[in-house]
Amino acid sequence: MSTEPSVERTTFDLHAHPERPERRDAARNRELLLDAAHRLVDRDGVEAVTMDAVAAEAGVGKGTVFRRFGSRAGLMTALLDHAEARWQGRVISGPPPLGPGAPPLERLLAFGASRLDRTITSADLMVAAAGRHGRSGPAVAFWTVHVRHLLTELGVTGDLPLLAMALLAPLDVTIVGQQLEAGVSRERILAAWTDLVGRVVAGC
Amino acid sequence: MSTEPSVERTTFDLHAHPERPERRDAARNRELLLDAAHRLVDRDGVEAVTMDAVAAEAGVGKGTVFRRFGSRAGLMTALLDHAEARWQGRVISGPPPLGPGAPPLERLLAFGASRLDRTITSADLMVAAAGRHGRSGPAVAFWTVHVRHLLTELGVTGDLPLLAMALLAPLDVTIVGQQLEAGVSRERILAAWTDLVGRVVAGC
DNA sequence: CACCTAAACGGACTGTGGTCCGCTTCTATT
DNA sequence: AATAGAAGCGGACCACAGTCCGTTTAGGTG
Numbered sequence: 322m323s324t325e326p327s328v329e330r331t332t333f334d335l336h337a338h339p340e341r342p343e344r345r346d347a348a349r350n351r352e353l354l355l356d357a358a359h360r361l362v363d364r365d366g367v368e369a370v371t372m373d374a375v376a377a378e379a380g381v382g383k384g385t386v387f388r389r390f391g392s393r394a395g396l397m398t399a400l401l402d403h404a405e406a407r408w409q410g411r412v413i414s415g416p417p418p419l420g421p422g423a424p425p426l427e428r429l430l431a432f433g434a435s436r437l438d439r440t441i442t443s444a445d446l447m448v449a450a451a452g453r454h455g456r457s458g459p460a461v462a463f464w465t466v467h468v469r470h471l472l473t474e475l476g477v478t479g480d481l482p483l484l485a486m487a488l489l490a491p492l493d494v495t496i497v498g499q500q501l502e503a504g505v506s507r508e509r510i511l512a513a514w515t516d517l518v519g520r521v522v523a524g525c
Numbered sequence: 526m527s528t529e530p531s532v533e534r535t536t537f538d539l540h541a542h543p544e545r546p547e548r549r550d551a552a553r554n555r556e557l558l559l560d561a562a563h564r565l566v567d568r569d570g571v572e573a574v575t576m577d578a579v580a581a582e583a584g585v586g587k588g589t590v591f592r593r594f595g596s597r598a599g600l601m602t603a604l605l606d607h608a609e610a611r612w613q614g615r616v617i618s619g620p621p622p623l624g625p626g627a628p629p630l631e632r633l634l635a636f637g638a639s640r641l642d643r644t645i646t647s648a649d650l651m652v653a654a655a656g657r658h659g660r661s662g663p664a665v666a667f668w669t670v671h672v673r674h675l676l677t678e679l680g681v682t683g684d685l686p687l688l689a690m691a692l693l694a695p696l697d698v699t700i701v702g703q704q705l706e707a708g709v710s711r712e713r714i715l716a717a718w719t720d721l722v723g724r725v726v727a728g729c
Numbered sequence: 730c731a732c733c734t735a736a737a738c739g740g741a742c743t744g745t746g747g748t749c750c751g752c753t754t755c756t757a758t759t
Numbered sequence: 760a761a762t763a764g765a766a767g768c769g770g771a772c773c774a775c776a777g778t779c780c781g782t783t784t785a786g787g788t789g
Contacts, residue, residue, distance in 0.1 A: 451699070456699065456703065458703075461703070479717075479720050480713065480716065480717045480720065483695075483704070483709070483713065483714065483717035484717060484720070484721065486695065486700065486703075486704065487694075487695040487717065487718070487721050490691075490694035490695045490697065490700045491690065491691040491694045493694065493697075493699065493700065495655070495660065495697065495699055496690065496694045496697065499660065499662075499665070499690075500687070500690065505687070509684065509687065510687065512684065513683075513684045513687035513688060513691060514691070516683050516684065516688070517688065517691050517725070520724055520725045520727070521721070521724045521725070523724070523727075
């Protein structure tokens with residue numbers, strides 16, 4: 322309850338801050354903490370990123386970590402945020418086929434491949450970022466909007482928002498993680514997803 | 526590490542125990558704990574099911590809870606287990622269209638509707654049961670095998686195991702929970718899933 | 730029945746996420 | 760420059776998951 326920390330971004334509305342900005346010391350500490358957390362991830366892996374450890378590494382009090390990020394999941398989301406933002410940038414205005422310029426189906430397939438790779442490489446962080454309420458809203462919103470847009474261009478009709486989520490679901494950490502653990506290769510996952518997209522898009 | 530508790534069931538290979546059975550006191554305590562946990566869930570919700578509370582309610586030591594169920598997620602899985610087993614029974618040998626007897630497409634749609642309902646009604650427990658390693662393996666295995674079987678009967682070709690998972694993915698707690706939280710109705714989710722199945726199955 | 734051993738037990742102990750609150754620091758205003 | 764009050768800070772504190780180990784008990788064997 323009470324004052325939600327303003328950690329409901331995860332890009333998309335990148336850095337749109339209607340409210341008054343953070344005080345300077347607060348901003349400084351945020352950077353300090355983010356750097357510290359990144360350092361810990363690089364050095365010892367996601368597991369080692371405890372709130373106390375981050376606070377100590379950054380040289381601030383533990384309370385500050387929670388004030389800035391709300392929870393461990395929030396901190397993890399923030400860590401993911403930089404990379405996610407750059408990735409979103411590439412989708413919106415990078416080179417094809419991920420970016421605009423390629424035909425919609427190619428873009429969609431490139432999107433899936435790229436998301437799968439991000440899921441695989443950042444699986445640990447994503448699991449840690451998926452607190453209580455599943456995945457971080459804004460990022461998912463971006464994905465679905467984009468897929469929906471491509472589906473529209475492909476002339477697919479129906480409940481596009483949910484259809485988009487249905488296509489995204491098999492690329493989620495929980496599902497992909499499960500498959501990897503079962504020994505399924507990245508290539509096979511991607512092939513199956515490509516096949517799925519083909520079936521969904523096929524106007525007959 | 527060391528001695529894994531034998532809590533890797535979640536039905537499917539229902540109660541196949543090659544190893545020597547539990548000692549009588551152990552079995553008794555398992556029941557005591559399961560009952561206590563169920564009581565707590567009914568009375569105060571999943572959140573109230575702390576390991577200490579369960580131990581106290583059952584009148585045993587905390588260590589015993591962990592010895593029997595390995596972790597909180599394991600306990601939750603065990604709680605889910607009874608209902609899951611009965612449900613699996615209905616799928617295997619209950620009345621159509623969920624059980625055998627109906628045409629495969631009808632069975633598949635009934636399967637989806639039924640799973641969606643189970644996901645919705647037990648969302649809390651499922652989230653709590655999904656520890657570290659995503660969803661509980663055996664249950665998912667049963668679902669995929671069944672869907673795969675129906676897809677085969679429908680004459681669908683391709684990477685059936687992964688295609689089955691792709692169809693199951695949108696019915697997962699994390700995804701469904703997200704949609705519900707966004708205000709999407711059960712009916713709309715089901716309609717979208719039905720549509721998805723139609724597209725995938727359509728041999729054209 | 731007495732004995733022996735593996736299994737099970739209980740609860741103190743530890744590590745971590747998250748809260749709380751009295752104190753400090755920034756910044757807008759005059 | 761003085762000041763007021765909001766925003767931020769730190770770290771003691773709490774709850775809960777999970778571990779450890781000395782003690783107890785089930786149940787097979789002679």
